[in-house]
Amino acid sequence: MKEVYYMSKDQNTVYVGSKPAMSYVLAVITSYNSSGTKNVTLKARGRSMKTAVDVAEIVKRRFIKDLKANKITIGTEELPQQEGGTRNVSTMEIILTRA
């Protein structure tokens, strides 16, 4: 995930890693509340993809009822290995949209 992301009022991104889901749930809610944005994007790869789905579902069911997981895309990234060569890792992006 080395692309450059342009952060604007309408586009907030939360990178999901190995912390508990609730940390990212908080990040999503904070993002909505502080910026007044309609869209928050969750990005994850590998094992963290499970957490990203959990986060989307928890925010939707418990906190922001009018939220939708509007667009979900998957892909593959090639990670260079220390011992040479590359390893493929799956990636996932979930765009959450508030009505």
Added chain:
Amino acid sequence: MKEVYYMSKDQNTVYVGSKPAMSYVLAVITSYNSSGTKNVTLKARGRSMKTAVDVAEIVKRRFIKDLKANKITIGTEELPQQEGGTRNVSTMEIILTRA
């Protein structure tokens, strides 16, 4: 996942569990080859969601180049617990469509 699925020529479903991704890759390819269908659906929940994304990406990149992960939906299922109460588990469905 206790719904009833109607298997028809156009709708094949592969349930992704805890086996290695390649087992499910094989199931998807077999499904396409044996039925001549255009759509194969991957269903997974919890940790297996990572495997489902891996399977979709491997089939697309290595085996069937004209494949698209056409529609991805996520949801939550309530699993009854032995000790009473329920536990929520995230679910995912990836519809693979061949051009």
